[in-house]
Amino acid sequence: MKKIFITRKLLDKNFSYIKEKFKVVHNQDDKNFLDSDIIRLSSDCDGILTFPNNNFHTDLLKKLPSNIKIIANYAVGFGNIDIDTAKEKKIIVTNTPEVLTDATAEISILLLLGASRRAYEGRIYAENKSWEWSADFLIGKQMTNKKLGILGMGRIGRAVANIARGFGMEIHYHNRSKLSEKLENGAIFHERLEDLLRHSEFLSINCPGGKTNTNLINKDTLKYLPDGAVIANAARGEIINDEDMIQAIKNGKVFALGLDVYNGEPLIHEEYLKLKKLFLLPHLGSATTKTRIAMGERAINNLDQFLNKSNKPLDQVN
Numbered sequence: 001m002k003k004i005f006i007t008r009k010l011l012d013k014n015f016s017y018i019k020e021k022f023k024v025v026h027n028q029d030d031k032n033f034l035d036s037d038i039i040r041l042s043s044d045c046d047g048i049l050t051f052p053n054n055n056f057h058t059d060l061l062k063k064l065p066s067n068i069k070i071i072a073n074y075a076v077g078f079g080n081i082d083i084d085t086a087k088e089k090k091i092i093v094t095n096t097p098e099v100l101t102d103a104t105a106e107i108s109i110l111l112l113l114g115a116s117r118r119a120y121e122g123r124i125y126a127e128n129k130s131w132e133w134s135a136d137f138l139i140g141k142q143m144t145n146k147k148l149g150i151l152g153m154g155r156i157g158r159a160v161a162n163i164a165r166g167f168g169m170e171i172h173y174h175n176r177s178k179l180s181e182k183l184e185n186g187a188i189f190h191e192r193l194e195d196l197l198r199h200s201e202f203l204s205i206n207c208p209g210g211k212t213n214t215n216l217i218n219k220d221t222l223k224y225l226p227d228g229a230v231i232a233n234a235a236r237g238e239i240i241n242d243e244d245m246i247q248a249i250k251n252g253k254v255f256a257l258g259l260d261v262y263n264g265e266p267l268i269h270e271e272y273l274k275l276k277k278l279f280l281l282p283h284l285g286s287a288t289t290k291t292r293i294a295m296g297e298r299a300i301n302n303l304d305q306f307l308n309k310s311n312k313p314l315d316q317v318n
Helices: 012-019 035-041 058-063 083-088 101-116 119-128 155-165 193-198 242-250 289-308
Strands: 003-006 023-026 047-050 070-073 092-094 147-151 170-174 202-205 229-233 254-259 278-280
Touching: 012 023, 012 289, 035 058, 047 289, 058 083, 070 289, 083 092, 092 289, 101 119, 101 155, 101 202, 101 229, 101 254, 101 278, 101 289, 119 278, 147 155, 147 193, 155 170, 155 202, 170 193, 242 254
Parallel strands: 003 023, 003 047, 047 070, 070 092, 147 170, 147 202, 202 229, 229 254, 254 278
Antiparallel strands: none
């Protein structure tokens, strides 16, 4: 039986499932291992099941034992793994697409609502039992019948659009390519990012991260938004230039911001924590029982397909 090193603790249902198929070295304490620990604990393993907060950078990958043939990432993305180095080492990398779609789309809408309706400020007043009603108390922005721009119209972006249609929102999107009429479902395509932003009273960021999209939302692109726009980012932290976004909130160009992802998380830019019109979550996009179990099953099935030659499809990314 093949042997797998699991870098963090799995949910019980997933752990029972993987033990049916492999011998396992399991991180029972769920601690963050050092590179040296990962190298040592995977020394006699055939594959690794890893998680988004484990950074398989160039140096670590080069030092992995030669018997490691696959790294199954418990995530839809793979920014925590140096794909080029993995390819050089002939290590297959897989991810868990599709199963996060609905949960992450829900978080995108929650971020827009929480930011636009000033939920953070409201919670503080409620906890302090200190508010007094007035006509102008904590006035926010209403999403109903407004224009929603979606940056990245993949599975998650389209799911966000489906929910937003329930608010009567007019959907605009920017994508690497125009979708089919069926997938657009009435959404309006903008080839240029600047044109999307001009139509975005609300903006949901759902595109991939990586070098191409790093600092995509910055002082030069923010100026195209309507004054008082609301922005939500449930994709990747590096897409937003924090300094430029903070300035845009301070000068009122951006009315409010909802974030579930951050540059260098779990670190958060200190200036964000000083601003009131923010709605912050600790990367909860996939955090439902159904989704997390499905992610685990997908990662385990990838290991099973590659190492045990099962008939399940392989979600290979390199």
